Amino acid sequence: MPKIVNHEEKKEQIAAATWRVVLRDGMKGATVRSIAKEADISLGALRHYFSTQDELLAYAMQLVRERANARIQDILGEDLPPKTMVRRILFELVPLNEDTRAEMDVWLAYVFSLGRKADSLGVQQDMYSGIRKVIEYLEHRRLLREDLDKELTAETLYSLVDGLAMHAFLEPRRLTKERIAAVLTSYLDSICIDE
Amino acid sequence: MPKIVNHEEKKEQIAAATWRVVLRDGMKGATVRSIAKEADISLGALRHYFSTQDELLAYAMQLVRERANARIQDILGEDLPPKTMVRRILFELVPLNEDTRAEMDVWLAYVFSLGRKADSLGVQQDMYSGIRKVIEYLEHRRLLREDLDKELTAETLYSLVDGLAMHAFLEPRRLTKERIAAVLTSYLDSICIDE
DNA sequence: ATTTTTATAATACGGTTGTGCTGAAAAGGA
DNA sequence: TCCTTTTCAGCACAACCGTATTATAAAAAT
Numbered sequence: 001m002p003k004i005v006n007h008e009e010k011k012e013q014i015a016a017a018t019w020r021v022v023l024r025d026g027m028k029g030a031t032v033r034s035i036a037k038e039a040d041i042s043l044g045a046l047r048h049y050f051s052t053q054d055e056l057l058a059y060a061m062q063l064v065r066e067r068a069n070a071r072i073q074d075i076l077g078e079d080l081p082p083k084t085m086v087r088r089i090l091f092e093l094v095p096l097n098e099d100t101r102a103e104m105d106v107w108l109a110y111v112f113s114l115g116r117k118a119d120s121l122g123v124q125q126d127m128y129s130g131i132r133k134v135i136e137y138l139e140h141r142r143l144l145r146e147d148l149d150k151e152l153t154a155e156t157l158y159s160l161v162d163g164l165a166m167h168a169f170l171e172p173r174r175l176t177k178e179r180i181a182a183v184l185t186s187y188l189d190s191i192c193i194d195e
Numbered sequence: 196m197p198k199i200v201n202h203e204e205k206k207e208q209i210a211a212a213t214w215r216v217v218l219r220d221g222m223k224g225a226t227v228r229s230i231a232k233e234a235d236i237s238l239g240a241l242r243h244y245f246s247t248q249d250e251l252l253a254y255a256m257q258l259v260r261e262r263a264n265a266r267i268q269d270i271l272g273e274d275l276p277p278k279t280m281v282r283r284i285l286f287e288l289v290p291l292n293e294d295t296r297a298e299m300d301v302w303l304a305y306v307f308s309l310g311r312k313a314d315s316l317g318v319q320q321d322m323y324s325g326i327r328k329v330i331e332y333l334e335h336r337r338l339l340r341e342d343l344d345k346e347l348t349a350e351t352l353y354s355l356v357d358g359l360a361m362h363a364f365l366e367p368r369r370l371t372k373e374r375i376a377a378v379l380t381s382y383l384d385s386i387c388i389d390e
Numbered sequence: 391a392t393t394t395t396t397a398t399a400a401t402a403c404g405g406t407t408g409t410g411c412t413g414a415a416a417a418g419g420a
Numbered sequence: 421t422c423c424t425t426t427t428c429a430g431c432a433c434a435a436c437c438g439t440a441t442t443a444t445a446a447a448a449a450t
Binding site for chain 3: 004031032033043047053
């Protein structure tokens with residue numbers, strides 16, 4: 001056997017380089033050459049790990065999803081008051097620090113570059129059902145106002161979260177993280193029973 | 196003087212071809228060549244109206260904005276009950292028919308392809324202030340619940356509108372227009388005084 | 391009819407793209 | 421030591437990109 005190199009680790013390094021390039025130059029600048037340069041490897045080496053550009057981008061972007069999922073799973077493992085836990089989870093889906101902001105920006109640039117393919121590729125498919133579960137969790141803990149339509153509330157919260165992420169991308173100077181947090185908190189309060 | 200050709204009209208035809216290309220192939224496929232082909236003109240003819248690609252795209256996308264603005268101005272000119280007028284305006288900002296959906300999809304693909312330039316270019320500048328005015332209009336007509344923070348409410352509504360547009364783009368099969376209308380209507384009701 | 395200006399077409403050019411191909415270097419197993 | 425397999429580098433190629441240049445056609449103005 002040849003030189004030992006952790007395949008998965010190397011692929012993640014390349015994915016990280018991909019993120020940096022997308023953040024710096026947008027999806028248009030995310031060429032295989034510039035990514036290889038950013039990762040400080042040759043074009044041939046890059047192609048050894050990803051045989052096509054689509055494969056590379058799909059991997060790099062799926063990794064973004066997995067990271068976000070992992071963070072949410074961590075929060076679910078903690079022992080927190082229900083409403084605090086819900087707020088913490090929602091705060092992970094919205095750009096409140098430089099890391100999550102970078103993740104969101106990369107993700108948004110990618111999904112919108114897919115054009116009409118985004119639907120069939122099923123990007124962000126389990127997001128709505130995830131938000132749905134959050135709402136049901138609130139109801140189960142008797143924290144949700146009882147006059148609300150659960151489906152509509154979930155859809156509203158879901159749109160609110162991604163709308164905030166979108167505006168944080170397009171207008172980062174106007175939409176500060178404090179403002180994002182305030183919007184999300186106030187909406188959460190508005191659908192919860194006040195006590 | 197030479198052959199008479201309505202300059203502005205021709206540019207709008209080319210812009211329309213640009214929209215079709217972006218919808219079909221995404222921003223990546225929006226090359227000057229494919230746009231010229233879609234508009235059924237030569238590359239040289241295209242270049243006679245737009246000397247650079249950026250200029251063409253900027254024109255085509257600003258036209259999208261102007262169309263939306265014009266539709267809203269039309270509604271403002273009508274004589275409608277205040278809440279109906281507000282709902283009608285919000286419905287123009289969200290993809291509820293094939294035309295507005297196409298407009299939104301093209302617009303979203305464009306602004307996200309700009310990457311970090313979007314902020315400095317000030318795309319969708321006056322959107323927030325526009326929503327702000329809608330909220331103030333509701334308050335002035337004594338329709339807005341008085342316990343609400345106006346700024347936060349405007350920011351929430353703004354994010355909700357664009358979040359819905361975004362999801363209509365990414366998940367058109369799940370998020371039907373009926374559902375979009377229901378979400379927007381229910382949120383509008385929730386911030387208005389019930390009577 | 392001739393001039394002049396615009397509209398359009400055709401072609402060219404330098405650069406970049408994704409991807410394929412070849413071969414060498416490296417390193418564990420025999 | 422030799423062999424096999426992985427890792428990686430480099431180059432090549434065809435296609436496409438945005439833009440520039442040039443030439444032709446058309447039509448209003450003189």
